Amino acid sequence: MQQITGPRADRMTIGELSQLTGVNIETIRYYEKIKVLPVALRAENGRRVYGPTERRILAFVRRSRELGFSLDEVRALLRLGGPDKASCREVREIAARHLDDIRARIGDLRKLERLLTKTVAQCTGTTAPDCPVLDILDVQGSK
Amino acid sequence: MQQITGPRADRMTIGELSQLTGVNIETIRYYEKIKVLPVALRAENGRRVYGPTERRILAFVRRSRELGFSLDEVRALLRLGGPDKASCREVREIAARHLDDIRARIGDLRKLERLLTKTVAQCTGTTAPDCPVLDILDVQGSK
């Protein structure tokens, strides 16, 4: 009688999982502790054992984090993609909200980029008594 | 005999400084502790007293933080703008490096925006068995 998880070849240690997914070992344990990942099965010696399902979940978490989702959002997405993967609508809402955040951040950063570019351009780079960078930062009422 | 700091009207409490600069009281004390701000003078009752100079410094710190400089960078800028404000070149270098960071971040965010936009657009919003958002996140080898 085999395990449901499949053949031996698919069962891996935390180190192997780390290599395959590019997620730090300590981070994997951390994800388990804060319930982003399910509690891992243990071998007889007490070490964590992972299968392809865990690998898929962790890859999903990693990708989501790369896309800037918070761990809270990732937890929500995992719940929605889980057993009763009912509401694609909810998933879309989370992603759309996140997209709004990203657009706002891009806008802020570009404003900032323009300001800094302009300022640095004024800079001669020589030793000067009135540095425009310090000046622009120094203005008190410019918010 | 007057204090060097000037007339009474310019001397303010931490609460007033907080109001004027928009920086949280706890944050001001925090900045002092980690040496972003100089140690504040104290009144006879032990309370912190601030003058226009401190106000200018704190406004500078606030502005820099808004522009995304780290507190380490702010400390460096303050040092450079301080007693011997010699090297505008160094200031420019810090600002330029920071600008590179900002541009890189904008690039990343825009890539991410395109990907998420495309994906969310594919979403019908109805209850579907294969949600494209979860799908795109689910792909294991797409790094």
Next chain:
DNA sequence: CCTTGATCCTGTAGTCACTACAGGATGTAG
């Protein structure tokens, strides 16, 4: 003079998403 409420003080702990390390128990190769 006394009370009330605002403001201040110090110090500690919590946040997010990890990372790093201490100190110990196993596993694997030569």
Next chain:
DNA sequence: CTACATCCTGTAGTGACTACAGGATCAAGG
């Protein structure tokens, strides 16, 4: 059998704050 790698738990550190506990002091009103 001895190295050395890998794993385990648990705690503490990071950056830039925020929040709170527990106490002192101040300003205004009765």
